[in-house]
Amino acid sequence: MMTEVRKVLTEERYQLILSILEERKAVTVAQLSEQLSISESTIRRDLNTLAEMGKLNKVFGGATALSHSSGVFETGVANRASAMSAEKTAIGKYAATLIHDDDFVYIDAGTTTLRLIDFITNKKATYVTNGIIHAQHLIQRNLNAYVIGGKIKPLTEAVVGASGIKSLSGLNFTKAFMGTNGIDTTAGFSTPDIDEARIKETAVQNSYMTFVVADHSKFSKVCAVTFAPLRVGCIITDECPDNRYSERTIVKEVKL
């Protein structure tokens, strides 16, 4: 090998793989290959070895961490959060810290934003959402909750349509937390449903700042309808796979 990069010992790689797995609970061969700059063949060999040693659970496509029943400290929200992907929890936890007193916050319907609600502590801010389940969670946390009026889309239990957009007019949010199905350098933020896109579009336009919460799987994906260009939304994610995004807008990577 002609490279001057220090050789990574096999044992060292094993430790790296295990620590990554410990954090993520599940990784693909491709992820490990990219992160460690090692060929997939070697990753496969390592995973096989580690699986034989009983250090991890090998599955088709990658590996999962062994189910450790170690955590007795898990309570309520944390318990549900651990069942949920760790990424969304980390993203939600960070995003929640961005809310300050007297903020007028819009919370978009979606799973990542729902996780965010569980970490909100600021009771002086005011919250508006278009998600029926989101509204319930806000209320259960004793927060100042408002819901957008309009037609409810059965699939996602989100308020959409013309009257929903009308409901948003005149509301000037200080911060909007949006979910998205796709993030792309040229297509921006996109979602499959046109009605939901219109609502998102209006909410973003009516907000002073926009934060898009999305885990790494949403990058380089393009859905049917774009609701905002890349530059208008700060991205909060667990891992940004490409610096082409940080060149075009603010990207905050939270650590797991």
Next chain:
Amino acid sequence: MMTEVRKVLTEERYQLILSILEERKAVTVAQLSEQLSISESTIRRDLNTLAEMGKLNKVFGGATALSHSSGVFETGVANRASAMSAEKTAIGKYAATLIHDDDFVYIDAGTTTLRLIDFITNKKATYVTNGIIHAQHLIQRNLNAYVIGGKIKPLTEAVVGASGIKSLSGLNFTKAFMGTNGIDTTAGFSTPDIDEARIKETAVQNSYMTFVVADHSKFSKVCAVTFAPLRVGCIITDECPDNRYSERTIVKEVKL
């Protein structure tokens, strides 16, 4: 464009499905398909596998969670619904038969009206409510559901306040189904909360017909704020204790 799509491990998908199910207690195949951006075929296969493992309850159209120990439907409003259960059921069952095709129905927040929703069969009518839980129930019955926008009152999870009233303007209901805390010959229909009273008042004014659903315990009670005089609302009850009411408005007694 290199649409780099991040692989999601099968095991990971299982966890995601279970956590979503934990959150919502019931999901459709279509919902999971959209949430996880995965084909319905795969979702079906996953649900079958998870059902075989005994991790969830597979039903036609989707899946339901196993343990109903802690759910959104058993908190707050749903708990109080247990009082006068048989009476409310009978009242709701009858009231639901009053809804016809092309009706534009307003359903007030409250426990009796919530029971009413469970008996609605007409899918051609359109339904508007100010209750968050009511909206969820309407959606789960695949009905045309709209929600009023505005501030959510924590105790009853009902939308109240000025923007709620504004949300109602321009809506001309054919039928309104209202709950009430008190019915009195002189004070009319009354409720303890002034904000909720204002919403009720507006809804009644905007409706061609008004039905007040109330069990016998509500008669001869007067609460802080009157939202409608006795004559504007037909009363649907299990037992009317006094013919002074039937002299002043239409009273329908349903049998248990």
Next chain:
DNA sequence: AAGCATCTGCTCGAATTTGCTCATTTATGT
């Protein structure tokens, strides 16, 4: 320096998973 063992990365056929189509079954409305 040459020999040898080990590790790494690449290639390719086999195995697995995934998404689509379509006939059948199940639910809903008249």
Next chain:
DNA sequence: ACATAAATGAGCAAATTCGAGCAGATGCTT
């Protein structure tokens, strides 16, 4: 009860992943 619509599962083709085999590189010994 009948007709219509929706959901389901089996079958099939495409995409992805796996593992064995092979060649080059590295490090250690002679």
